[in-house]
Amino acid sequence: MTTTITTPATPTPPGDARSGDNLADRHERATLAVARRRSAELESEIARDPGAFRVLTGDRPTGALHLGHLLATLDSRVRLQDAGVEVVLVIADYQVITDRDETGDLPAVVREVVLDYLAAGIDPARTTIFTHSAVPALNQLLLPFLSLVTVGELERNPTVKAEAVDAARRQGRDMSGLLFTYPVHQAADILFCHGDVVPVGADQLPHLEATRTVARRFNQRYAAARPYFREPDALLTPSLTVLGNDGAKMSKSRGNALELRATEDETVRYFRRARTDSERHITYEPETRPDVANLLRIGARFAGTTPAELAESVGAAGAGRLKQVVTEAVVEGLRPLRERRRDLAADAPAVVGDVLARGNAHANAVADRTLADVRELMGTVY
Structure with a gap:
């Protein structure tokens, strides 16, 4: 169900600096154009056969969800779920510690996020909701996956570079190793369940390309005769950037967001x-x-x-x-x-506990199978 995203090479005349145009800009535009075409194809394919697709997406639980989440992502997830697509939602609690020393009251925040999901229309009978930390096999995939990328590739990842600058600006500190390897951890999130569609914004395409690279290199190294992982496609959903009441992008960390639970x-x-x-x-x-x-x-x-x-x-x-x-x-x-x-x-502990118990059990079963297959292909079963 996937199509490899290939970017056509566009020669740049030496010294051509018109309108700041350069090879990197052209490459980015060409990549986005290809992703948009493929995304339009995906929408048509999903409409014809939604059950053939598995979507992986999720959130970092740093606070209750807000209006920006609803308009930019939650609406799209509910739409895909209701269309018949299998949706897998990760509450990435391990990612909370990528750029902070304390997690705060993480159980309470996770509970609020699950309530927001359910209230927005996510149905746990059709959508798997699970937490990072509850699925050991998923996180164990990070080790072999890290061997498939280079330090240089991680350093060049646009989002990693942006996060490094942000961490230094806001906290006066270097980024953590977990944040540095975030693109590979995201690859584990997507590939553990063999997700083949990932809803992303244009700025997240480099992250998804990192996942595609991991899948491709794993297949080349360990499963050349019969590729094991599919290279997931980006679904560029028609989402919008929602500004907070201060004119900046709506964000929990800026304190400019309208929470869904607000009165x-x-x-x-x-x-x-x-x-x-x-x-x-x-x-x-x-x-x-x-x-x-x-x-x-x-x-x-x-x-x-x-x-x-x-x-x-x-x-x-x-x-x-x-x-x-x-x-x-x-x-x-x-x-x-x-x-x-x-x-x-009114019955949050029981409701959330049941949702996560079922979701975590299903995610563990899937991750255990994937890790067993990976170990078999790598020859590390003794």
């Missing part, structure tokens, strides 16, 4: 503080009016319209009216989710 009053206060701009007439112009465009996208998602149509309906009424319209749409749109969440939270 209606908290929602009203949140959008009252949202940034707009000095122009009174509301228009949808993402490039020149990002803060207004962000509110329009959020409001349109819950109002069942388009950002441009919502902008036209507000028009000269200004930013105050826009915030009111968006707030009302979000409050009403999130009402069913929040009601389900309150019902689930």
Whole structure:
């Protein structure tokens, strides 16, 4: 079910620096173009035969999920699940310690994340929800997989480089070895269950390419006659970057996020503080009016319209009216989710415990089989 992503070579004339154009830029654009074409093909194939695919995705449990998670990832996961695709959701608790010394109250955060999943429409009868630390065989795959990549390749990974800069800026420290090897750990997450589709944003393509590299090199080294791992494809879902009420990307760590579990009053206060701009007439112009465009996208998602149509309906009424319209749409749109969440939270320990017990058991069974196969192929069964 997979197609190898190959990037056509594009020659660059010596000294060509037009508009900052260079070989790396062209390579990135070409890779993204190929990924987009393949993603469109995947959508068609999933529509024809959803049961033929297995999706691996997940979250790092550093806090309860927020509006950005819902719009950027949760909606897509529920859509795939409901279409009949097998979805595997990892709560990556080991990844919490990639860039911090303490985990905080991790069990409480994991519990909140599971409640958010269930309230958003994730069905544990159809979707496997498991935690990293509960599946030893998955994490053991990291050892042979690390032998298939070089230090240079990890250092050149764009996300690893960005995280190194961020860790130094925020904490004044070098990145941890776990963060440095994160792309390979992610490969273990995907390949342990033989995931063949991974929903990602364009900025995550290098991570997925690292997984494809691990799968390809393992097959070449240990299973040349009959490849064992499939090279997963990227599903570039039509997600959006959601800004917080300070104009930066919505993030738990920035404190600018609207949690899914927030009350209606908290929602009203949140959008009252949202940034707009000095122009009174509301228009949808993402490039020149990002803060207004962000509110329009959020409001349109819950109002069942388009950002441009919502902008036209507000028009000269200004930013105050826009915030009111968006707030009302979000409050009403999130009402069913929040009601389900309150019902689930009333018996949270039992509900979450049952979901994770079933999910972890299934993930362990799959990971044990994969690790046994890997050891057999590597000749390390004694």
